[in-house]
Amino acid sequence: MKLTKLYNELTNKHTNRESSINKHYKEKAEQGQINTDHQNFRVNESLKSNRFLGELNQNFEVSNNTQSNMSLENIKIIGVTGSKGKSTVAYLTHKYLEHIGKKSVLYSSIEIDSKASNKASKQACETSITNESIILDILEEASVYQAEYVVLEINESAIAQGLIKDIPFSIRALTNIEKSNSEEFMDSKIYVENKKSFFRNIPTEDRCVSIFGLTGSFTRDDFNELLSLSDNEIITYGSKYICENRNADYTNIDFLLKTNSDKKLETLDGLRFSIKIRNSKEIHVETGIMGTFNALNITLVAAILDALGILKTVEFSDFLQGVNIPGRNEVIKTNNRTIVIGVSLAPTLEGFKKLKEFNEIDMLKVVIGSSGSGFKYWDDKFQSSRRIGLLATHREFAMNYVSNNADYAYLTSSDPAASNPTDIANEMNSYVDNRIPTQIIVDRKIAIKQSILDSNPGDLIFIAGRGNRQYYCKSGTDFDLFTDLEVVEAVIKDLGW
Structure with a gap:
């Protein structure tokens, strides 16, 4: 009941707030697509095919107090943080979930994709989570949409402000930590500690999986320190090349990126590599996505999906063949x-x-x-x-x-x-x-x-x-x-x- 409790606490704290859902329904009402009744809005029969509301229950009512309608406890929340690549990982995770027919909500700097929101999709935003009202929007939108998953890009300001400290994440994933990445805004030591704090003191009842990679500038000792941050289940990922370069045993890596022996990692047609999962099955990746660093991002996405129990290797390979990431190469x-x-x-x-x-x-x-x-x-x-x-x-x-x-x-x-x-x-x-x-x-x-x-x-x-x-x-x-x-x-x- 942790998400419901968080929702109730935030609702009581922000009593004068108008939700993004009500704003969205009012916009639709002004267009004559929704019948209005005081503060409550009922989805019209004609809205079944509407892009934003087509999947909502036609009898679902939205009001300033949607508490009785909230169904939050079955939603799995994925949080992705790091210096670089976090928006790409969040975006690809969300798009794959939709690809296999799951209901997912995305809040990232690439776009906010929430079917029950008034926020425009396919538009970048500087920071997707800026205050507690946004957290309320996310919870309400996910509930109204009956989402199965919520994928959040977690940046340092959301962590520093404590905005996400009470969210029971199912997955907490780290792309990398580059000390100089945020030097314009904070001291490098504070920045590194900020990222690490996302993985500390995770409540056992959250049943959260933490995912770390031997990536970026991490040394073997840095990586081992990361593994000590969390007492919960841990999944690791990395590349054979980096492991050998850092004198680390790649056979212990759960999701290992390997370049195909007869091919280059990146060509003008995109990336070509494989992901070996726990030294057993492999995913063969051929994608038009460019940028060698994106191979590790894709490997992290595979680890996230596997931790959720929904990774299908053939479908994942098919999905990657046709995807293009807005504004990210x-x-x-x-x-x-x-x-x-x-x-x-x-x-x-x-x-x-x-x-x-x-x-x-x-x-x-x-x-x-x-x-x-x-x-x-x-x-x-x-x-x-x-x-x-x-x-x-x-x-x-x-x-x-x-x-x-x-x-x-x-x-x-x-x-x-x-x-x-x-x-x-x-x-x-x-x-x-x-x-x-x-x-x-x-x-x-x-x-x-x-x-x-x-x-x-x-x-x-x-x-x-x-x-x-x-x-x-x-x-x-x-x-x-x-x-x-x-x-x-x-x-x-x-x-x-």
Whole structure:
């Protein structure tokens, strides 16, 4: 009864809150799709095929007090944290659950996908869990939808604020911990401890499984320390290559990533590898997903699904063949060009550089910008002197990395906010120091367009920084709405490719 208790406590604490469900039903009522009766909303017969509400019981009533209708105790909640990859792991887990016919709710930075919510799906958000009201929304939406699973991306702010401390997770999974990942916002030691705390003092009655990987910069000793964090059941994952590199015994790893002996891990067609499960059965993976780091992310997804008792190896392999992750190395192939839309430069460009070394691509070109400061509506952490003071350091690192791995760079804007985007681009160009050709095009849409117009067959264009984010902060008070994918698709359409 732990989830019900949490729901009751939060409901009593936030008595004046209007739920996302009621907002959603009111929107539908205004469209004439729902009959209203004071504060209660009854699903109309005509809504059976509606995208958001089609799977809801037509007699289900939603009010400001839905406590009597809550059926929370059978929901399994999966929490994924880490420095990098957590949104990808959460997204793939959720999409596989839907693929095999399960009812799942997703809260991640890639998107919030909740069928009983007024929140728009297929749109990125900076942070999916920001306050207790969001926790209430998740619980109510999951109950109304009669979800079997809730998949949550857990970032450091949700942990630090204690927002998820009372949630009885069925699975707690860790992608990796990179000490410098959040240095703009907190001390590295505090950051590492924050991530580890998600796995400490888990109540026995939660019957939670903790999943750790020998990944990223973890040494063997770091990994052994992770295994000591939790007294609950533990599942491990990693790659044979990393285990051998860190002098660790890979035969003890539950989910082991192995590259096929006669194939490279990454080609222009995506990733090719296998996952050996507890030294017995294997999953053979062939997917269009790019980025060598995503092989470990996929291995973690397999471990999560197996811990839930729903991993079907053949269906999992089939699922991975057709999936594309919005804004996370999202691949568009057109007219013998490959365009990839992503967030992080490293280690993505190193993998793409290897594709050039194997003559799979001709030129590797990058479209890159750097965010500014001073947007009126940003959270305080984005306005901190700590973050602003590190911007130049991060720009220098990024441009050194680009210069060492790419053939050409289009320097543009990326949420300049109140900063001068031309000044930012010129600063970035100074760090390149003529090591590779560059072109400054401050307007991001034009920069993306020009990179495609300039391309030749065999080129790979990596558009970095914004992923599938829609909000573009173009001044201190104003913003535009577009995604990099929308720009790419419009250019391709105009070219008739």
